[in-house]
Amino acid sequence: MEPETEGPPPATQVTALQQMVASCTGAVLTSLMVTPLDVVKIRLQAQNNPFPKGKCFLYSNGLMDHMCICEEESKKAWYKKPGNFHGTLDAFLKILRNEGIKSLWSGLPPTLVMAIPATVIYFTCYEQLSGFLKAKLGENETRIPIVAGIVARSMYWYNYENLKRWLCEKSGLYEPTFMISFTSGALSGSFAGVATLPFDVVKTQKQTQLWTNEYCKFPEPLDMSTWTIMKNIVADKGFSGLFTGLIPRLVKIVPACAIMISSYELGKSFFQKHNVERQ
Secondary structure, eight states, rough: OOOOOOOOOOOGGGGGHHHHHHHHHHHHHHOOOOOOHHHHHHHHHHHHHHHOOTTTEEOSSSSSEEEEEEOOOOOTEEEOOOOOOOHHHHHHHHHHHHHHHGGGGTTTHHHHHHHHHHHHHHOOOOOHHHHHHHHHHOTTTTTHHHHHHHSSSSSHHHHHHHHHHHHHHTTSSSOOOOOHHHHHHHHHHHHHHHHHHHHHHHHHHHHHHHHHHHHHSSSSSOOOOOOHHHHHHHHHHHHHGGGGHHHHHHHHHHHHHHHHHHHHHHHHHHHHHHHHHHH
């Protein structure tokens, strides 16, 4: 009989603390690389349609979307700074030249206070639950990503795990490389972004209505059930209205997912090798 080939170290050899460090590192890298895209987008929006007091806008650090409200009347707020921009690249270069490199990460620190802990908990919970289910049901049980993903956050993980496994098989590899993780993260992020966009459109409209009602002191709240808002959007703009902002969403989500998951997997791989060497 041929000796049984030994597989790579199991994922459980990476401790929960190491998973938290890897996910925290990935979250910081994602925020640093994706936030400038959203800062430029918001500055362009503010230039074309100035933000009055009480105006709501979305701010994203690549990890989470945050609904912000304009409360500052002066031009000192970062999103109200003047700028004669003629497109995304022009805005990026002018902000960099006239305001300094730090302006491209305006507003980032406060959002990281919420985004990084949430991301770390999410990724660590997924890995811990996934490892537990694999120990109980077997390493190749296809339902594991679904169950673990539902508990941790969404179906994103199902696409990611299956794409990663398929690309590894096509490449004749047992463990994913950085490019396999990057590609799987980008593609699964795209699928998840398209599938969840209608609900994100509804969420944004709900939040906007809540801020408007509070700011304008409307005596009676509007009907803001998800189904009602969806029907109103379809009636007003057609079915395509549920997918408003698809391209900008993908431009933001695809690199964010790819950077986050590939840096996270790279961190796990580093700790896995480190643990094996210590043993």
